[in-house]
Amino acid sequence: MKDFKKLTDEQLVKLVRNKDQELYQEIVIRYQEKLLRYALNLIQDRSKAEDAVQESFIKAFINLNGFNIKMRFSSWIYRIVHNQVMNEFNKNKKELPLLDNIDFDSGRNLEVDLTKKEIHEKVNKCISKISIMYSEPLTLYYIEEKSYEEISDILRLPVGTVGTRINRAKVIMKKICQNIK
Amino acid sequence: MSKHKIDITKNVMSKIKTEQIKMKPKWYFLFGSLFIFLALISLIIVSIFLISLITFSLKSHGPMGAIRYQQIISNFPWWAPIIVIIGLVTGIFLLKKYDFSYKKNFLFIIVIFISAVLFSGVLIDILGFDNLWIKRGPMRKFYQQYNGDYKQEWNNNIINNGRGRRNFQ
Numbered sequence: 589m590k591d592f593k594k595l596t597d598e599q600l601v602k603l604v605r606n607k608d609q610e611l612y613q614e615i616v617i618r619y620q621e622k623l624l625r626y627a628l629n630l631i632q633d634r635s636k637a638e639d640a641v642q643e644s645f646i647k648a649f650i651n652l653n654g655f656n657i658k659m660r661f662s663s664w665i666y667r668i669v670h671n672q673v674m675n676e677f678n679k680n681k682k683e684l685p686l687l688d689n690i691d692f693d694s695g696r697n698l699e700v701d702l703t704k705k706e707i708h709e710k711v712n713k714c715i716s717k718i719s720i721m722y723s724e725p726l727t728l729y730y731i732e733e734k735s736y737e738e739i740s741d742i743l744r745l746p747v748g749t750v751g752t753r754i755n756r757a758k759v760i761m762k763k764i765c766q767n768i769k
Numbered sequence: 770m771s772k773h774k775i776d777i778t779k780n781v782m783s784k785i786k787t788e789q790i791k792m793k794p795k796w797y798f799l800f801g802s803l804f805i806f807l808a809l810i811s812l813i814i815v816s817i818f819l820i821s822l823i824t825f826s827l828k829s830h831g832p833m834g835a836i837r838y839q840q841i842i843s844n845f846p847w848w849a850p851i852i853v854i855i856g857l858v859t860g861i862f863l864l865k866k867y868d869f870s871y872k873k874n875f876l877f878i879i880v881i882f883i884s885a886v887l888f889s890g891v892l893i894d895i896l897g898f899d900n901l902w903i904k905r906g907p908m909r910k911f912y913q914q915y916n917g918d919y920k921q922e923w924n925n926n927i928i929n930n931g932r933g934r935r936n937f938q
Contacts, residue, residue, distance in 0.1 A: 605792070609785055616778045624777075638775050645781045646790055654798040 597661035605652055612652075615661075616645055622732060623669050629727045630673045632716050640672040647672070663741040666728070670742055677720075714765045722757035725750050813886060820890020821898070 592600060592614050604611045623644065627637035648655075648668050655664055715723050728734045728742060740747045784790045 609792070610782070612785060613778060613782050616781055620777050635775075638777065642775065642777045642780055645777065646784065649781070649785060650790055650793055652792050653795045654793070 598657050601652060601655060601661055602657055612649055619645075619662075619665055623665065626666065626727060626732055627669055627673055629715050629731065630670075630720060630724060631676060636676060637673075640676055641669060644669045644672045660738065660741070662734075663738050666732075666734075666738075666742045667744075670724070714761050717764045718757060718760055722753055722760055725753045726757040726761070729754050809882075813882070813889075816886040817889040817893065820887060821893040824890065824894040 592603075592611060595603070597615065597618070600611060600615055604615070620641065623641045624637055627640045628634060631637045631640065644665065648665055655661065715727065718726070725739050725743065725745075728739045729736075734742070736747050736750050739745070739750045743750065745753075
């Protein structure tokens with residue numbers, strides 16, 4: 589099993605598809621924590637987040653032959669979790685977090701005040717108060733440490749929109765966090 | 770974060786080992802892609818002919834706008850645009866449903882598709898392929914059906930001579 593740890597996700601997928609399906613365990617282990625944290629930030633309910641992640645792994649396995657090996661597996665699996673969480677929202681018609689349709693002025697120089705580390709802490713603290721539209725790209729960028737390109741792939745948004753949403757999220761979050769304090 | 774209520778790894782792997790879940794075979798995805806591709810190609814061909822037919826019909830029915838309009842309405846194959854709409858909606862639904870992996874700009878695809886169809890239809894009209902196709906080729910009868918002048922002449926020939934094709938050029 590040790591050798592498999594050196595393989596990239598895509599190489600591992602190839603082996604799972606063609607040789608040994610039990611190697612899928614390695615993929616699950618690699619992504620379980622990350623995906624759970626991501627789902628939890630979106631869904632704010634541990635058991636639902638766990639269900640969503642488990643269901644995502646099952647769907648990913650079933651459709652593994654449909655995955656294009658030339659693409660990033662990471663974006664693919666995050667996309668599946670995103671879809672699963674959105675289905676959960678639609679199913680329950682649960683109220684989305686606050687400020688869904690509120691637009692604030694673009695954050696001129698505000699991001700200068702916030703270092704990445706500070707934002708990281710604030711994200712954890714305030715994330716549940718922000719609309720999912722803004723919280724999701726923010727989570728992916730600061731917590732999951734995805735690039736704009738990857739977020740664009742996962743959320744199916746243009747890279748420019750991802751940047752705009754992240755900037756707005758920072759402004760919104762700053763306002764909310766200040767109010768909370 | 771490490772303590773889970775459910776053991777995801779164990780649950781997922783036990784479903785795989787007991788074959789409660791199975792990977793969809795490669796041919797499923799190949800077939801899916803092929804089917805959608807063929808459906809789109811067919812849709813493009815049908816749509817191009819439809820556009821070509823409309824422009825051809827407009828040209829061939831003389832200058833009277835109201836009559837031309839009535840003829841187009843009465844002869845128009847309404848099933849075709851319905852199939853186009855159903856095809857587009859189903860195709861996009863399937864693509865989204867089964868290929869949930871990669872970013873696709875569906876608005877862009879639709880705009881390009883419609884533009885390509887309109888452009889091709891008008892191009893056929895400008896290059897005169899419709900006039901060629903009314904005389905020969907597999908689409909001959911299809912175009913003849915929508916050519917008012919031809920129909921009238923054909924009917925006159927039948928009444929006068931008892932045979933249609935002989936005097937028609």
